[in-house]
Amino acid sequence: MDEAMADETLRIEDAVNETCPWSGKPIAADSLTRYRGEVVGFCNPGCRDKFEAAIQHFEKAIADRDVPLIAKGIE
Numbered sequence: 001m002d003e004a005m006a007d008e009t010l011r012i013e014d015a016v017n018e019t020c021p022w023s024g025k026p027i028a029a030d031s032l033t034r035y036r037g038e039v040v041g042f043c044n045p046g047c048r049d050k051f052e053a054a055i056q057h058f059e060k061a062i063a064d065r066d067v068p069l070i071a072k073g074i075e
Contacts, residue, residue: 010032010033010034010039011029011032011039012027012029012032012039012041014039015027015032015039015041016038016039016040017040017041018041019043020041020042020043020044020047021040021042021047021051022042022043022047022050022051023042023043023047025043026043027041027042027043028041028042028043028044030044030045031043031044031045031047031048032048033048033051033052035051035055
């Protein structure tokens with residue numbers, strides 16, 4: 001995330017969803033994050049953090065897969 005976005009306060013009214021994708025409960029103002037340029041809400045910080053960890057996991061897996069085999073030491 002670039003610094004301009006990091007400094008931006010996320011607002012619940014800007015969220016693309018009204019319910020938490022993990023629990024189905026209403027989203028909370030203290031549990032927002034940005035995904036693909038959009039504000040996404042969760043019911044609590046734990047669900048938000050679980051989402052962010054999952055995204056980082058998959059982004060790393062995709063990046064690792066896209067590294068040429070020679071760069072991984074495999075010929």
